[in-house]
Amino acid sequence: MSAQSSDGADPDLTPILDMVFQLITFFMLVINFKGASLDQSLQLPVLGSARPLEWKGDYEPLMLNVDNEGRVKVFGVVVLAEKFIADQAADLKKELRTAGESAPKELPVPVVLRVDKGTRFHLVNHIIKLCQENGYVQFSLSAMTGKGEGGN
Amino acid sequence: MSRRRHRRRNKNGVKLNVTAMLDMAFQLLAFFILTFRAAPIEGHLSLNMPPPIPQTDVETTQTVGTEGNSAPALHALHLFVTSTEAGDVAQVRLESNVIAAGRLTPATLAGIGRRLGPLFSARNVLYDRIQIEVDRNLRYEELLKLIDVCSQQKQPDGKSIGKVSFVEMQR
Numbered sequence: 001m002s003a004q005s006s007d008g009a010d011p012d013l014t015p016i017l018d019m020v021f022q023l024i025t026f027f028m029l030v031i032n033f034k035g036a037s038l039d040q041s042l043q044l045p046v047l048g049s050a051r052p053l054e055w056k057g058d059y060e061p062l063m064l065n066v067d068n069e070g071r072v073k074v075f076g077v078v079v080l081a082e083k084f085i086a087d088q089a090a091d092l093k094k095e096l097r098t099a100g101e102s103a104p105k106e107l108p109v110p111v112v113l114r115v116d117k118g119t120r121f122h123l124v125n126h127i128i129k130l131c132q133e134n135g136y137v138q139f140s141l142s143a144m145t146g147k148g149e150g151g152n
Numbered sequence: 153m154s155r156r157r158h159r160r161r162n163k164n165g166v167k168l169n170v171t172a173m174l175d176m177a178f179q180l181l182a183f184f185i186l187t188f189r190a191a192p193i194e195g196h197l198s199l200n201m202p203p204p205i206p207q208t209d210v211e212t213t214q215t216v217g218t219e220g221n222s223a224p225a226l227h228a229l230h231l232f233v234t235s236t237e238a239g240d241v242a243q244v245r246l247e248s249n250v251i252a253a254g255r256l257t258p259a260t261l262a263g264i265g266r267r268l269g270p271l272f273s274a275r276n277v278l279y280d281r282i283q284i285e286v287d288r289n290l291r292y293e294e295l296l297k298l299i300d301v302c303s304q305q306k307q308p309d310g311k312s313i314g315k316v317s318f319v320e321m322q323r
Contacts, residue, residue, distance in 0.1 A: 013170045020177040027184030035189045045293040049300055050195025110198065115292045120239060122288035124295070125320055132203045143296060145195040 038114065039065035039073050045117040047143035053112065055140075059095065061110045062088050062136065068116040070123030081130055089134035110138035197296070199303060204283055204317035229271060229279045232321065233298060239291035244298070246271075256297050265301050272305040272313060280307070281315035288320050 042065055055061055062085070065073040072081040092107055111131050115124055128139070205228055232245040244252040244264060251267045252260045272279055282302045286295060305313045 013174055017170055017174050017177060020174065020181055024177060024180050024184060027181070027188055031184060031188060038194075040189075044194065045296045047195065047197060047296055047300055049304070050197055052194075053196040053198070106202075112196070114194075117291065117293035117296075118239070119292040120288060121235075121286045121290040121292065121295055121318075122320055124292050125286070125288075125318055128201065128318060129203075132201070137200055137202050138198070139201045140196040140198045141296060141299070142194050142196055145193055 037063050037065075037075055039067070039076065042067060042114055042116045043118070044114060044142055044144050046145075048145065050143040050145050053110075053140050055110060057109060058099075059092060059109045061112045061140065062131075063112045064114065064127060064131075066113065066115040066119060066124065066127055068118040070119060070126065072127065081127055085127075085130045085134050085136075089136065093135075105135065106137045107135040108138075109136070110140045111136045112140045112142060114142040197300060197303060198314075199299070199316050200314045201316055201318070202281070204319045227279050228281045228283045228317070229268075231282060231284045231298070231302070233284060233286045233290060233295075234321070235287040235290040235294070237289065239289055239294065241290065241294050241298075242287075256294055261297055261301050264298070265304065268302065268305050272307055274308070279313070281317060282313060283317045283319060285319045285321045 053061070063074070064081075064085075067073060071078050072084065073079070074084065089107060092109060096102075096104070096108075113124075113127070131139070230247055232243075234242045234245075236242050240255050242253070243250055246267060252264050254260070282305075284295075284298065284302070299316055302316055303312060303314065307313060
């Protein structure tokens with residue numbers, strides 16, 4: 001058994017606390033909770049002319065992740081596209097009515113489509129048509145901005 | 153006259169027990185580290201994609217935006233894209249003219265852009281949208297390259313063609 005003095009070891013924890021708080025501050029500043037809605041397993045196409053999405057509307061864009069089998073994923077969970085898009089559109093129309101705006105024929109919110117680069121057209125077109133049927137006409141197609149991104 | 157202030161300090165000082173605070177700080181740090189996910193460098197191609205106009209006769213130019221106003225009729229330019237089984241572009245047709253064949257390379261895309269450019273910048277012809285009829289097998293990556301070329305076309309007033317519609321090609 002090790003003997004311990006009555007005073008005990010009394011290290012000064014202030015520097016380590018300072019460092020930990022600095023680290024916490026750093027992570028608080030760079031954390032992005034919206035990143036959870038992005039399906040990182042998708043291999044997006046590369047497009048040099050793609051620009052960051054500049055959306056300053058009052059309502060959040062509808063984010064859809066479409067894998068190469070045409071499945072729609074939201075926050076990592078596969079959802080039934082028909083039901084999900086219809087529900088989102090209905091909620092938005094309800095919000096617009098609550099805000100006193102007349103429900104427009106075309107919804108004033110873009111759909112952010114994150115589609116795997118290997119997805120066949122008919123699968124993508126099915127999702128686009130579902131969105132159009134529910135009043136979405138603005139689309140924002142996601143792509144990686146530089147070569148070497150998006151995987152091969 | 154300045155009054156010199158002597159800070160009286162207890163020899164033992166006031167000792168705060170920072171252990172509990174450090175525990176909490178470490179827990180917060182662990183949370184932020186575990187939930188941290190570097191944001192990918194993503195860009196977007198923003199488009200207005202209204203539902204396509206039903207097409208019955210390819211040779212007959214269809215018009216949009218003519219209801220109830222005297223503004224000049226705006227046409228939809230039709231592109232047809234066929235694909236190979238692997239999902240690459242086999243052929244791109246502008247109405248009935250083949251404007252590209254084989255895989256899309258930067259040179260091919262530039263060629264398509266050169267063919268489309270004069271059609272949109274001409275003063276007497278006004279297209280306000282491009283309707284692309286696409287083979288169901290085409291890969292999204294290839295399609296996006298074509299959409300990019302189309303969306304870069306400028307109208308006579310300098311505005312980009314922002315409207316693109318898709319139709320699945322009937323086999």
